[in-house]
Amino acid sequence: MNIPTVLALPYPAQGHVNPLMTLSQKLIEHGCKVLFVNTDFIHRRVLSSMVEHQDGHDHESLLKLVSIPDGVGPDDDRNDLGKLDETILRTMPATLEKFIEDVHGKGDDRISLIVADVCMAWALDVASKLGIKGAVLSTRSASFFGLMCNIPVLIDDGIIDSNYGLTLTTKKTLRISPSMLEMDTRDFFWLKMGDKINHVKVMDYLLHCIRRLHLTDWWLCNTIDELEPVTLSFIPKILLIGPLLRSDDDTSEATKSMGQFWEKDLSCMSWLNQQPHRSVLYAAFGSFTLFDQNQFNELALGLDFTNRHFLWVVRQDNKMAYPNEFLGSKGKIVDWAPQQKVLSHPSIACFVTHCGWNSIMKGLSNGVPLLCWPYFGDQLHNKTHICDELKVGLGLESDENGLVSRKELKNKVDQLLDDENIISRSLELKEKLRNNLAKGGRAIVPPKIDKLHLAFQPDKLSLGV
Missing domain, CATH: 3.40.50.2000 (Glycogen Phosphorylase B;)
Incomplete structure (x- = not known):
């Protein structure tokens, strides 16, 4: 039987790469191959920091570290999130599509599933076009994921304006659901990005990604019931896979270093x-x-x-x-x-x-x-x-x-x-x-997808994440 291949696509930032790398390693333990697709810039940083260097092209390995360009110039500032997001959306969908077609053309690693960071959910369009199943991973809390999902509603309700600023009629606090704690609208995350970040470009990008979530029923989130019970009851579509941490019995320093930007x-x-x-x-x-x-x-x-x-x-x-x-x-x-x-x-x-x-x-x-x-x-x-x-x-x-x-x-x-x-x-x-971290805990992965042998049951799965 051919081993199913998963393509993992993180947003190009340390806090996004790490949890998706951990999930990828767990998918491998459950019988999958993983193509871990960083941007070229991040790929070089990851390889340079690894305890045991790899070139990312070991064809015998179940985890291949590969990369595609982000479209940003070599001298441009990738900490300019507005510019980075704008360029990613303009260039990476076509680049990812070509990468996948090249993989399929070789015939040995036909991709069965794309797991994309929520902040790369535009990849669901690519997956749909190529007839590949798709899933998204939120590397943030479920409640924050819920706030992101409600941004279109906040716009429609006139709470935020076309530039994502608070309208004059906005109350100082609001609740996403009657049972959740009130949020201070002045602390909405896009209003606290700092002067150097173009929050309108960032929000335009996120809104584009959020509007692609309907293309999949698999919304994975790095959390557990006990941390966010109210939010999880309000958004039952979220599938829990937390905590995305390596277990204590994983002693391989090379494995733990995978995905790091700096040497520990x-x-x-x-x-x-x-x-x-x-x-x-x-x-x-x-x-x-x-x-x-x-x-x-x-x-x-x-x-x-x-x-x-x-x-x-x-x-x-x-x-x-x-x-x-x-x-x-x-x-x-x-x-x-x-x-x-x-x-x-x-x-x-x-x-x-x-x-x-x-x-x-x-x-x-x-x-x-x-x-x-x-x-x-x-x-x-x-x-x-x-x-x-x-x-x-x-x-x-x-x-x-x-x-x-x-x-x-x-x-x-x-x-x-x-x-x-x-x-x-x-x-x-x-x-x-x-x-939840221990083997036999309640962490879960996406439902069984065609020939992906992921041993899934909707209400329980012993992934041992």
Whole structure:
């Protein structure tokens, strides 16, 4: 019997590549081949960071790392999300179609299914044209996915205008459903993208993707029932496959490194081994967050001010200088860390996070309470979910100058680590997430598709994601 081939297509950003890579590896464990299609730019970054380099073209491998161009010029800024999205939509559908036709022309890897990131849902048009089944994966929370799906409704109801701004008649809060918590309309993610991001172009792109969701019934989401029961009852079409994390018994460092943009500094693990139990603050802000010099200073001095051990991830692209007063004597600074491994270490006391959904899932699955410092996009929404709904963290608040001060950081660290209720709830959620992570948990994959042997039952599947 031929092994079914799945084409996986992530949005070109670290927080999107990682969970789809984990799902791809799980699909392989359940009898599939996977063509993992990054953009050329991201493909080069992934290969350069891998512990054991591959050229992505091993024909004996069940996972092939391949790439197609994103259409963006070599000297253009890919952090300009408006320009990136506009170019992707203009060029990549035709490029993906040609790539698939070339694969089929060779005859050995005929694609049975395309799993596309929600933010690449235009690929469903390509799948439909070529007669291939399609599915989408939301790498964000179900509630955020629900908000995205309701953007056309918000436009039709006159809550947001043609440029995605709030209309004069918009209320300060709204509910997507009567049972869900109110959302502050001023915190809609597209209004918090920063001055350098053209939110109209980004939203035009997302709206195009959202309007393709009707082309599939398989809406996969990296979450579990216990994290978002109300949202999941409101959007029953969502299929749960969370948490998309590698299990503890997966010890292959090469496997864990697949999909990473930067090489992990493993020296932090031996450093953590020398620290007392629950003594270390772990501070990491993802692949996109940028601080100005004033905020960087306050963060550095705040870590000193806590008078606690800390592990701080400062990416290679950081251009800020450390303040002269910064000692850092109780801490360790690395370019990039093995985050899941770090958060499972017994010396970690709390996680100072930008509130990316992948980071949240890793923190919660290890019972680590969270200090929430969102940067943009869904992260503000996630902060509210963590602090007000799940109540397993605290938010860091800005002062009158728009800065999170060193005093605020110290006070919230002390408050968080003295709150037994937060710690207790964090440990309870850890058990629920771990039960889903373990083999025999309730994670699911798309229904059986033609000859894809995915052992699917609608209400239960032992995927062990």
